[in-house]
Amino acid sequence: MDNRVEVREFLSSRRAKLTPDDVGLPDVGQRRVPGLRRGEVAALAGVSIEYYSKLERGALGGVSTSVLDAIARALRLDDAERSHLFNLAQAADGTSDILRPRRRTKTWTPRPSLTWVLDAITGGPALIRNGRMDLLATNSLGRAMHASLYERTPGPVPNFARYTFLDEDSHRFYPDWDTAADTAVAILRTEAGRDPHDRLMHDLVGELATRSDEFRRRWSSHDVRLHGSGTKTFHHTAVGELELAYESVDMVSDPGLSLTIYAAEPASPTAEALALLGSLTATLERTEPKSRNA
Incomplete structure (x- = not known):
């Protein structure tokens, strides 16, 4: 699966689920699509809109844990969604292969x-x-x-x-x-x-x-x-x-x-x-x- 596509669609879908009222922001101006704007998420996460836009386009490789945590909080991610975001980030920078325990490739049978x-x-x-x-x-x-x-x-x-x-x-x-x-x-x-x-x-x-x-x-x-x-x-x-x-x-x-x-x-x-x-x-x-x- 294309990691960049997965990241982009996951983050944009989570952003679409939130309204300004959900996160305590004023609803200003007409919105072309449902949900928060990228700039609003960036402000909530404490990062620049340019940086958040880059992340939402799928470039999660090398992003820090603190930034991922901030985005998870901004998007009100639950435990499963937060874990999924971190898994996508690990896959983006290649660490998932290192961190993931080895799995059996042959047919599994119970001991x-x-x-x-x-x-x-x-x-x-x-x-x-x-x-x-x-x-x-x-x-x-x-x-x-x-x-x-x-x-x-x-x-x-x-x-x-x-x-x-x-x-x-x-x-x-x-x-x-x-x-x-x-x-x-x-x-x-x-x-x-x-x-x-x-x-x-x-x-x-x-x-x-x-x-x-x-x-x-x-x-x-x-x-x-x-x-x-x-x-x-x-x-x-x-x-x-x-x-x-x-x-x-x-x-x-x-x-x-x-x-x-x-x-x-x-x-x-x-x-x-x-x-x-x-x-x-x-x-x-x-x-x-x-x-x-x-």
């Missing part, structure tokens, strides 16, 4: 000890994915919850983004499909900024942009997010609606991968549905054992 850890999580679904949203490994409940995703994937490794945008079944699985779609794109955009030279990411984004208007529209918004915790609702074909809390953590031992664990509120309808799903899964595994890892 036996990691499989044991997944097996030990019995109260809720658990899964491991990478930044491209490939579903790499699960526990039994995780596999059962995503049964449709596995069944409808033509290749060996399911991908949440492909499923969301290229398979109509995703509208059934995600009752709030728009939020799921927004989240998927924001995760991909965040990962693209973190690892701009990932060829497989380039291929995935190109495929989705070519085949899905919904993806292409969301991708152009340049929204990013840190996928840490929250609540999601799913609709499972066997047990119905599941409203699950989740926590996601980056895996220090496997850079670029994250572990997500889902849990239901105790004594809730979802807890009962998960118990039923677990019972169905145990029965199925006794009769037809399956690998839980892609």
Whole structure:
């Protein structure tokens, strides 16, 4: 991905989201486009308009941390957006390749000890994915919850983004499909900024942009997010609606991968549905054992 284009579009899109009133400035004169003017951002950041304009044109190479912080404050960037800006700056000056932990280029398979850890999580679904949203490994409940995703994937490794945008079944699985779609794109955009030279990411984004208007529209918004915790609702074909809390953590031992664990509120309808799903899964595994890892 062209770093200068990414920088330009990201900064200009963040600037377009703000109004003078948002940042305590008077609204003076007619504005040709929505949002703050470059000069207003420059003033808020304490830099010259010439310098800020240069940065917004994509020339982030060599910019200091203090200037990046000032721009992040001026544009009211949240934690995910600020991190994305710093990732773009690292890519611009070449330091991202030095700072980024080495990632495996071969097909990833879970260590036996990691499989044991997944097996030990019995109260809720658990899964491991990478930044491209490939579903790499699960526990039994995780596999059962995503049964449709596995069944409808033509290749060996399911991908949440492909499923969301290229398979109509995703509208059934995600009752709030728009939020799921927004989240998927924001995760991909965040990962693209973190690892701009990932060829497989380039291929995935190109495929989705070519085949899905919904993806292409969301991708152009340049929204990013840190996928840490929250609540999601799913609709499972066997047990119905599941409203699950989740926590996601980056895996220090496997850079670029994250572990997500889902849990239901105790004594809730979802807890009962998960118990039923677990019972169905145990029965199925006794009769037809399956690998839980892609």
